Each structure stands twice: as structure tokens, then as C-alpha cells.
Amino acid sequence: MVTQAVANIKDKIIAILSTVTDPEIPVLSVMDLGVIRDVQVGINNDAVSIHITITPTYTGCPALDVMKMSIRMALLQEGYNNIVLTETLSPAWTTDWISEAGKEKLKAYGIAPPNIKQLVCTPDAFQAEEAVQCPHCNSYHTRLISQFGSTACKALYQCEDCKEPFDYFKCH
Template sequence: MTAVPRTDRADRARRVAAGVADPEIPVLTIEDLGVLRAVTVAERDGREHVQVDITPTYSGCPAMDAIRDDVVLALTADGFGDVDVRLVLSPAWTTDWMSEEGKRKLVEYGIAPPTGRAAASGPIRLALSVRCPRCGSLDTREVSPFGSTSCKALYECRACLEPFDHFKVI
């Protein structure tokens, strides 16, 4: 039997962890969302050990327990025996970490993605309107600053009359 180089195992572990779906928005992976921060594979006590670092979208996010369990299950199902998932709080998560692919998936799912950058320098950009992910209209209004989760706001489109979540820029 040929030994698999450690870098190949680390790449594989990262791909497996990256493919774990977000439990609140299942069309997104934790990589799309920017929650997956690091995956390392090292030897510990003569055994292969995988460490995965994840950052919550906000402090106290209830999805983190499910994400942790799903990461452990995905990696052990793929043959990784010793898996540890760490919650990393600093630096704090930002929508700047979301992938463009993730933002595209949000629109297809009916959620308006964040626009702009949270860590922008210079003048602070204000969103004057949010584009409806269903019909594309800019004639929308905020119904509530909190949507189905704390990181989203509830909006209504005045053109198609459909409600939708908008992922806040954080």
C-alpha cells in the first residue's frame, strides 16, 4: 500500500469540509458562506489528525453546532478518523468573506445577497434600495431589520409583492 502524501490528504480534507452545506441556507456550502477558515492535517500521537477552524456569522449563531457535527460526519465518512472542529471568533466573520458563487446561489434561492464591502475604506456606501431576487426590481422596502435569521433583514418587493430575505452587509 502506498502512503498518500500529507498535502494530498490536507487538500482532500479541505474539499470534504468545504462541501458541507449551511443548515440554514442549504444551497450554500460553508466555504461559499466564508465560515470555513482553515483545515490542517497533522500527525498526533502516531495518528492522522484533522483540525477544522470555522467562524460563526454572528456571536451565538445556533447553526454552528450543526455545522460542527456535519463537518465531523463528512470527514469521518471520508476516512478521516480523528477530527477536531474549532470555533474561531477573531477576526469576526464578515460578508466580505462570502464567495461570488455563494452570492449567485443566494439570488437563485430567493435571497438578496449583500452588496458592497464591510471593510471598505473611504466613504461609507449606503444601499438606497435592495434588488428583488425574484423579479429584479429596485422598488423594494425593508419590512423588518431581522429576517429568518439575525444576519438577514426582511424585505418586500413593491413590483411583484413577494417578501424576501436580504443578507445584511456585516
């Protein structure tokens, strides 16, 4: 009985977390972003406690505090007030943790999703730059303009074909 109740509450919590978005990239939920490492639900008599473990996208990312606040607010709104949020830095978050759905959403939003390394044509003798795909016209004919885009988590690129500048979510 208790196990079932815990599983039901955990499903609800995950559904709520799927509505909490990243303050920097409002189209991605914290679930899409892959920063939620663990959700533990405890039931003691009728009191429900929730323990969420979160890994920041990078150390010192100012978005983390906003994200934690949003998670608390969303859970409070649904009546969960006994919430513990713990951060863990290990293993470190990587862009690989962004869900497939999340990568599609990033692209639709005009941010190049972290790309699949195999797409890069690398002559062995050269240390080739990453091939970054333009989210507007899908061209790989792009160049890095600045290591820092609109936020420190992103780099600024420009497409040589459609000339549109865009943010690229940096691999860590």
C-alpha cells in the same frame, strides 16, 4: 513525501467541506460561506489528524453547532476520525467572505446576497439606506419590512415591483 501527502489530504478535506451545507441556507456550503478559516493536516506515523478553524457567522448563531456536527459527520464518513474543531471570533466574519459562487447561489435560492456598497446612490447629506436588490426581478425598488427575517441572520424585505417578500442576508 510527507508534504505532498499533507497537501493531498488537505485538498480532500476541502472537497468534503464543499459538500457540507449551512443549515440555514442549504444551497451554501461552509466553503461558500467563508466560515472555514484554516485547515491543518498532521501525519504522525500513519495517523492523520485534522485541525479546522471556523469563524461563526455571528456570535451565538445557533446554526454553528449544527454546522460543526455536519462537518464532523462528513469527515467521519470519509474515514477521518481525528478531528479538532476550533472557533475563532477574530477577525469577525463578514458577508464579504461569502464567495462569488456563493453569492450567485444565494440569489438563485431567492435570498438577496449582501450587496456591493457602491450600488447605493448616496447624496452626501443623507444617510441613505442600503439598496437591496430583489432576487426575483432584480429591481432595487425594495423596502425593509422587518430587521429579522426567517432567522436572526436575515432581514425581511419586500419588492415594490413584483411584490414578492424575500430574505436579505444582513451585513454585519
